[in-house]
Amino acid sequence: MAWTRDDLAKRAAKELQDGFYVNLGIGIPTLVANYIPDGMAVTFQSENGMLGMGPFPYDDEVDADLINAGKQTITELPETSYFSSSDSFAMIRGGHINLTILGAMEVADNGDIANWMIPGKLVKGMGGAMDLVAGVRRVVVVMEHTSKHGESKVLKQCELPLTGTGVVNLIITTLGVFEVKPDGSGLKLIELAPDVTLEDIAAKTEARYEVAI
Amino acid sequence: MTSGKIYSSATEALSGLLRDGLTIMAGGFGLCGIPENLIAALRDSGVTGLTVISNNAGVDGFGLGQLLNTRQIKKMISSCVGENKEFERQYLAGELELEFNPQGTLAERIRAGGAGIPGFYTATGYGTLVAEGKDVKEFDGKKYILETGLVADLSIIKAWKADERGNLIFRKTARNFNPVMATAGKVTVVEVEEIVPVGSFDPDQIHTPGVYVDRIITGTFEKRIEQRTVRQKETA
Numbered sequence A: 001m002a003w004t005r006d007d008l009a010k011r012a013a014k015e016l017q018d019g020f021y022v023n024l025g026i027g028i029p030t031l032v033a034n035y036i037p038d039g040m041a042v043t044f045q046s047e048n049g050m051l052g053m054g055p056f057p058y059d060d061e062v063d064a065d066l067i068n069a070g071k072q073t074i075t076e077l078p079e080t081s082y083f084s085s086s087d088s089f090a091m092i093r094g095g096h097i098n099l100t101i102l103g104a105m106e107v108a109d110n111g112d113i114a115n116w117m118i119p120g121k122l123v124k125g126m127g128g129a130m131d132l133v134a135g136v137r138r139v140v141v142v143m144e145h146t147s148k149h150g151e152s153k154v155l156k157q158c159e160l161p162l163t164g165t166g167v168v169n170l171i172i173t174t175l176g177v178f179e180v181k182p183d184g185s186g187l188k189l190i191e192l193a194p195d196v197t198l199e200d201i202a203a204k205t206e207a208r209y210e211v212a213i
Numbered sequence B: 001m002t003s004g005k006i007y008s009s010a011t012e013a014l015s016g017l018l019r020d021g022l023t024i025m026a027g028g029f030g031l032c033g034i035p036e037n038l039i040a041a042l043r044d045s046g047v048t049g050l051t052v053i054s055n056n057a058g059v060d061g062f063g064l065g066q067l068l069n070t071r072q073i074k075k076m077i078s079s080c081v082g083e084n085k086e087f088e089r090q091y092l093a094g095e096l097e098l099e100f101n102p103q104g105t106l107a108e109r110i111r112a113g114g115a116g117i118p119g120f121y122t123a124t125g126y127g128t129l130v131a132e133g134k135d136v137k138e139f140d141g142k143k144y145i146l147e148t149g150l151v152a153d154l155s156i157i158k159a160w161k162a163d164e165r166g167n168l169i170f171r172k173t174a175r176n177f178n179p180v181m182a183t184a185g186k187v188t189v190v191e192v193e194e195i196v197p198v199g200s201f202d203p204d205q206i207h208t209p210g211v212y213v214d215r216i217i218t219g220t221f222e223k224r225i226e227q228r229t230v231r232q233k234e235t236a
Helices: A005-013 A028-035 A085-093 A129-135 A198-204 B036-045 B065-069 B085-092 B103-114 B178-184
Strands: A021-024 A043-046 A050-053 A076-082 A099-103 A106-108 A138-143 A170-173 A176-180 A187-192 A209-211 B023-026 B050-053 B073-078 B097-100 B119-122 B136-139 B142-148 B152-158 B161-163 B185-192 B194-196 B215-218
Touching: A005 A028, A005 A138, A005 A170, A021 A028, A028 A099, A043 A085, A085 A129, A085 B103, A085 B178, A099 A129, A129 B103, A187 A198, B023 B036, B023 B178, B036 B065, B036 B152, B036 B185, B065 B085, B103 B119, B103 B142, B103 B178, B152 B178, B161 B185, B178 B185, B194 B215
Parallel strands: A021 A043, A021 A099, A099 A138, A138 A170, A187 A209, B023 B050, B023 B152, B050 B073, B073 B097, B152 B185, B161 B194, B185 B215
Antiparallel strands: A043 A050, A050 A076, A170 A176, A176 A187, B119 B142, B136 B142
16 A cells, blocks of 8 residues: 555654754655654754744744744744854755755656756746755655656656756655665665555656665 | 934835836745835835845735736746746746746855855756756866856845844844845845844844944834644643
């Protein structure tokens, strides 16, 4: 059985480590914050200028001056710090953030990722995604394995305009988990979702991969 | 003693600064920390053909969205738009130019511009559409692209408090692009919630020194929220 959105978030949460500074993308990655292992101290960065994101506010705590990068109202924690956008991306670009977990429309077996633009459709812009994939030390992608039409989104080469090239370290899809080989020569299949078979993966994956379960 | 930086209204603070075709930096992230009063004064001035450098483009009828409705903006330089139907319509109709910058590249281009640095190399965007036509250079085996510094004729920003000399303090995530844009405008106009006497701030706690600030006003703020998200209190 393929993983659900919450399953993907739970699996991605296993990539967290004690003391990590982490940036979560919008969508499924945001759910990862619900699955921090007990006793682990993880600090979430919001690229609009905050380290130490707290939970959503109670109704009487809402503060228009305190939002996350998804423009949602949030709260601060005792360890929170605020800074400018240029400091925020210095932190990202300079390799000071340990991990980012992002969604993707397509990934390729050399670590390329496309998640910002579909030609011919309205383009909202890349926001901070290009900076995150280029600068954060470890890039983990969570995504649907196939499109609505059943076509592989884990490819030999991305068809959509890229967000970054050779930047992804780990791909968690609805069917399993793949490591990207550091030399860009393909993927290693390291886990399967429950009841997903190697045949299922073979039928639904265009990318080059070796089985290493 | 004041510094002559304090103005009585947004319109007065912009007097003598506006002409058609200006390049203007506008602070804020989404609708958080935007210079609401100065944007409204720009709208009322009727100045047109503007190039606006701002992370986002407001929403329909609020923030920079107001200047889109009145067709005062010719070009936007932004990282993320799309919260705005009128923006979409004008862009798809070819009536509005748009230059997308990765958010960190946009912030650093502004920082560099304000710091007198004409260009810098970054790995962000290498191998993507963003790199098209840009110089590529290798440092220690990794490829980087050349991005240029940005300056503006006018920066309009929002801070929490100013003292009478223009030293600024921001509040929470309303800081965002505001301090860096303050450095990159040939003229920087700031709107704040409160102007306090010189000496009220602890000098160690000032975020933006007054050297970057030319004109100051106090404003009234709607502070519209884009995504009001709350959790429920557990009932006893």
